[in-house]
Amino acid sequence: MLRIEEIKNSVKKNLRLGNLIPQLLLLFTFVFIIYYFTSNAQTNMASRNISSGFDFLKTNSGFDVQFSLIDYDGSYSFGRAYLVGLLNTLLVSSFGIVFATILGFLVGVARLSNNFLLSKLSQLYVEILRNLPLILQIFFWYFVVLRNLPSTENSFIFLDFLIVNVQGAYFPKFIFTNFNAIFYGLVCAILAIFLARYYSKKLIYERGKSLPVFKISILCLILFTTIFALIGNTDLQLKRAELIQNFGIFNYVGGVKLVPEFLALLFALSLYTSTFIAENVRAGILSVGKGQKEASKSLGFNNSQSLKLIIIPQALRVIIPPTTNQYLNLLKNSSLAAGIGYPDLASVFAGTALSQTGKAIEIIFIVMLTYLSISLIISAFLNWYNHKIAFVEK
Amino acid sequence: MKTNILKFFGSLALLFAFVISSVTANAGTKDDVTKKGSLNCGVSQGVPGFSNADASGKWTGIDVDMCRAVAAAVFGDANKVKYQPLSAKDRFEVLKSGQIDMLARNTTWTLSRDAGLALEFVGTNFYDGQGFIVRKAAKINSAKKLNNVKVCVETGTTTELNLRDYFKANNLKYEAVAFTKADEAVAAYDAGRCDVYTTDKSGLAAQRTKMKNPAEHTVLPETISKEPLGPVVRGDDQNWKDIASWSLYVMIEAEELGVSSKNIDSMKSTDNPNIKRLLGLEGDTGKSLGLAPEWAYNIIKQVGNYGEVYEKNVGANTPIGLARSGSPNQLWTKGGILYAPPVR
Numbered sequence: 001m002l003r004i005e006e007i008k009n010s011v012k013k014n015l016r017l018g019n020l021i022p023q024l025l026l027l028f029t030f031v032f033i034i035y036y037f038t039s040n041a042q043t044n045m046a047s048r049n050i051s052s053g054f055d056f057l058k059t060n061s062g063f064d065v066q067f068s069l070i071d072y073d074g075s076y077s078f079g080r081a082y083l084v085g086l087l088n089t090l091l092v093s094s095f096g097i098v099f100a101t102i103l104g105f106l107v108g109v110a111r112l113s114n115n116f117l118l119s120k121l122s123q124l125y126v127e128i129l130r131n132l133p134l135i136l137q138i139f140f141w142y143f144v145v146l147r148n149l150p151s152t153e154n155s156f157i158f159l160d161f162l163i164v165n166v167q168g169a170y171f172p173k174f175i176f177t178n179f180n181a182i183f184y185g186l187v188c189a190i191l192a193i194f195l196a197r198y199y200s201k202k203l204i205y206e207r208g209k210s211l212p213v214f215k216i217s218i219l220c221l222i223l224f225t226t227i228f229a230l231i232g233n234t235d236l237q238l239k240r241a242e243l244i245q246n247f248g249i250f251n252y253v254g255g256v257k258l259v260p261e262f263l264a265l266l267f268a269l270s271l272y273t274s275t276f277i278a279e280n281v282r283a284g285i286l287s288v289g290k291g292q293k294e295a296s297k298s299l300g301f302n303n304s305q306s307l308k309l310i311i312i313p314q315a316l317r318v319i320i321p322p323t324t325n326q327y328l329n330l331l332k333n334s335s336l337a338a339g340i341g342y343p344d345l346a347s348v349f350a351g352t353a354l355s356q357t358g359k360a361i362e363i364i365f366i367v368m369l370t371y372l373s374i375s376l377i378i379s380a381f382l383n384w385y386n387h388k389i390a391f392v393e394k
Numbered sequence: 395m396k397t398n399i400l401k402f403f404g405s406l407a408l409l410f411a412f413v414i415s416s417v418t419a420n421a422g423t424k425d426d427v428t429k430k431g432s433l434n435c436g437v438s439q440g441v442p443g444f445s446n447a448d449a450s451g452k453w454t455g456i457d458v459d460m461c462r463a464v465a466a467a468v469f470g471d472a473n474k475v476k477y478q479p480l481s482a483k484d485r486f487e488v489l490k491s492g493q494i495d496m497l498a499r500n501t502t503w504t505l506s507r508d509a510g511l512a513l514e515f516v517g518t519n520f521y522d523g524q525g526f527i528v529r530k531a532a533k534i535n536s537a538k539k540l541n542n543v544k545v546c547v548e549t550g551t552t553t554e555l556n557l558r559d560y561f562k563a564n565n566l567k568y569e570a571v572a573f574t575k576a577d578e579a580v581a582a583y584d585a586g587r588c589d590v591y592t593t594d595k596s597g598l599a600a601q602r603t604k605m606k607n608p609a610e611h612t613v614l615p616e617t618i619s620k621e622p623l624g625p626v627v628r629g630d631d632q633n634w635k636d637i638a639s640w641s642l643y644v645m646i647e648a649e650e651l652g653v654s655s656k657n658i659d660s661m662k663s664t665d666n667p668n669i670k671r672l673l674g675l676e677g678d679t680g681k682s683l684g685l686a687p688e689w690a691y692n693i694i695k696q697v698g699n700y701g702e703v704y705e706k707n708v709g710a711n712t713p714i715g716l717a718r719s720g721s722p723n724q725l726w727t728k729g730g731i732l733y734a735p736p737v738r
């Protein structure tokens with residue numbers, strides 16, 4: 001009610017003539033500026049015979065990209081090249097966000113640990129990594145660490161599983177036959193887990209006893225998938241990368257390949273961002289009053305229960321908003337990829353495609369709009385989540 | 395009410411500023427350059443022999459001499475140049491935006507750049523073609539044998555486009571690892587990240603000198619493309635394009651006529667009308683271009699004729715070591731394809 005009144009008042013105030021004229025003028029100026037710049041650009045380009053518009057997105061790009069999640073080569077369109085870059089950006093950002101969050105939580109909690117060494121080590125970790133410029137950290141991983149790995153023919157091979165050399169890291173490809181059996185197993189396991197949770201809640205309300213839901217869940221997952229896999233005759237084959245020799249040149253072909261440019265960017269982004277998240281986590285936990293912990297103890301909660309049920313849920317409300325910022329930073333920072341040649345959106349589209357087509361205005365517009373949209377989606381999601389876990393005042 | 399009036403006039407002033415700023419006229423590039431007192435020339439970030447800065451910041455190279463020639467024509471002083479190092483990726487945008495007056499950065503003349511980017515190629519100061527360099531240990535002696543290889547390349551170049559064409563046409567498999575700087579691409583190749591490095595053959599010769607052990611590498615014999623490298627200007631100023639074009643042509647013409655930086659002063663007493671015109675003693679070539687009569691004299695005296703520039707920067711006796719005889723970069727009278735239209 002109050003808000004509607006407020007809005008009405010403000011509209012009334014704003015509609016007074018003396019106020020109206022400057023505001024209309026401002027609006028007019030704003031529209032004029034936009035119009036001026038677009039029409040200026042258009043006439044300039046027309047007078048220099050520069051074609052404008054987005055038709056180029058359909059012509060074939062002519063350049064190849066070293067690392068792509070979808071089928072792509074130079075015979076595909078510039079539009080497809082955009083998609084390749086976008087997916088590469090999303091790939092490194094989403095892995096980065098997951099790793100940074102896990103690391104950040106661990107380090108943030110460790111920092112508050114009673115173990116002196118552990119807490120000092122986490123402090124050192126945070127202070128070093130967050131105070132070095134990110135681009136230097138990317139260069140460190142790329143030029144110092146990954147550049148000095150052995151050559152292809154002398155690769156490190158770990159347990160016949162992971163192959164590491166200066167050209168990248170290779171995992172075997174998992175090839176399942178009759179995978180659907182496992183899938184059904186998973187479905188059953190999830191059903192069972194829901195049942196267990198429901199039952200455990202009921203137990204608490206009715207008899208004040210609880211079930212070890214987490215352990216039960218893990219057990220269900222393992223049990224159901226193995227049983228179903230056995231019944232359904234599921235077969236798993238590892239397709240390893242193979243060493244191919246062509247004269248004096250050795251190359252691994254096949255398997256799942258992670259190029260050093262991706263790894264360097266991922267390591268640097270995850271570690272750097274994790275320090276900020278760690279600080280958020282620490283602040284969040286400290287923000288929960290000491291009384292809360294004492295109260296939960298006196299209610300008979302053990303340490304992990306009180307952390308999980310009392311402290312973290314309250315801390316999360318403090319942790320999430322600044323952590324959203326960190327996720328957005330990570331996304332935007334991923335555009336530093338161009339510095340080491342990882343084909344992300346900024347380097348494939350705003351770099352290579354731009355210089356090959358000369359369509360600077362169109363391409364920069366598309367790329368800005370893309371980053372903006374992803375950022376807005378991330379922050380909308382986290383706002384929704386934050387809202388959901390906020391205190392519900394009754 | 396007072397503040398409202400203030401606001402009103404504030405907005406009005408803002409509007410006015412925009413209208414005013416839209417009517418400032420565009421002067422010709424030559425006048426701009428003369429007013430600035432120096433030529434802003436876009437060059438590479440370091441390709442020895444073409445454009446490279448030494449430890450003291452002094453730029454040398456065949457492209458640098460192209461900038462110097464234009465400065466000599468405009469100012470009568472070849473040293474009035476400001477160099478701006480540019481990556482392949484950025485060069486055309488920087489030129490289009492007007493931050494440089496001319497681009498002399500081993501740039502290939504292609505249709506889409508000439509017509510599509512609204513630029514003007516003023517000529518060719520080095521005829522080149524794309525090649526590959528591999529480690530000797532790879533035991534490969536022909537580009538036809540490159541299969542399942544990783545190739546380091548610079549992005550925003552004709553190189554990455556030809557690369558794809560070549561492997562596609564020959565049905566060979568490869569992965570292009572693209573970098574935004576030549577130095578990064580070369581370092582990546584040198585460290586084993588790639589099996590092959592590719593660029594213009596002149597670039598291969600130049601970049602090879604930067605590798606840890608140049609003798610460990612070998613340039614494959616094949617040339618997979620035509621790369622006529624030349625200076626570029628914006629497409630909206632015919633006079634400026636002419637100045638740049640003829641700055642190149644008079645260097646070629648001077649060589650053909652046997653005029654060099656060393657003998658040019660003694661040539662002043664010649665009876666040869668061609669040489670007289672070149673030195674500005676006859677005719678009015680300078681007037682047509684809007685330059686001083688001795689503009690070509692200044693170029694040859696201060697920068698040299700084409701042959702001198704070539705031998706000094708990339709010739710057989712330099713670390714780049716590109717022998718001129720037998721290459722296209724020889725005068726047409728000697729079996730090459732360098733041919734300047736008549737200077738008259």
Ligand SMILES: N[C@@H](CCC(=O)N[C@@H](CS)C(=O)NCC(=O)O)C(=O)O
Nearest residue numbers: 438439482501502551552576593597
């Ligand atoms: N001629 C080709 C390629 C020119 C080019 O950029 N070559 C690289 C490799 S030698 C280079 O000059 N790099 C120097 C730099 O990045 O500053 C083109 O015009 O696209």
